[in-house]
Amino acid sequence: MTDIPPTATGVAPIEPKDGGYSAVRTFFSISISIVINAVLPYLIYRWLEPRFPAGSLIPLLASTVFPLLALLVSFLRRRADIIAIISLVEITISIVVTLVASNIEYALIARALQGTLTGVFFLITILIGRPLLYYVARQFIAAGSPAVLEGFTAANARDGLRTFKRLTALWGLGTILSSVANVWLATHVSPANYLLISPIIGVGSNVVMIAVTIRYASSRLRRVMAS
Secondary structure (H helix, E strand, O other): OOOOOOHHHOOOOOOOOOOOOOHHHHHHHHHHHHHHHHHHHHHHHHHHHHHOOOOOOHHHHHOOHHHHHHHHHHHHHOOOOHHHHHHHHHHHHHHHHHHHOOOHHHHHHHHHHHHHHHHHHHHHHHHOOOOHHHHHHHHHHOOOOHHHHHHHHHHHHHHOOHHHHHHHHHHHHHHHHHHHHHHHHHHHOOHHHHHHHHHHHHHHHHHHHHHHHHHHHHHHHHHHHHO
16 A cells, blocks of 8 residues: 555456456556556646745645545445555545645655555554454455355364465565655655656555465465365
8 A cells, every 4th residue: 555545446356247357347447546546646746836836735735636536436436444444544644744744755755654554554463363354355255145255254264364364464564665665765756756656656566465365365265175
């Protein structure tokens, strides 16, 4: 997740009407997320920057409009799931730190560091025995048949949640690494380029972690049930 989180605005794979996987729909979903979270904020900032005094935070604040609207639409179209709630917290923090920061660089650094907090939260859920990825996966599984949910629950009971502890650790460490990359960007590139590059890093890392999560969880839980 990044400082303007793409997760709730189109990164998750889209299920086609026939229930099968569609590469075209997934590519479209990822493209929409990049446009909303990277391209539009970049264009808004570049358009507003010369119209305000140097160092003004208003263009940076205005760049959050489309990601925020996309998140609100996501809330209206579906239930407020765990990922959507985390995304709302992240984007709220982004707006707050922009309002209170003394300059643009500090605002971008603060926004980048919130990914570290999110990653630490993922890791804490492992320590308390409630790995977050298990509950995220269970919520999606619950939308299917009761039999599938029952099998999923039984497999994880046998597994002792080890699969989702490992996957939650992957997401925690991956989010922290993305945050570190964003801090580097905040201190080495222009604000406009940060707004363009940072969400792309976030979308890319999320897509990779989603793919790894689906592949690893499905194959390992099948082996657990077979044994």
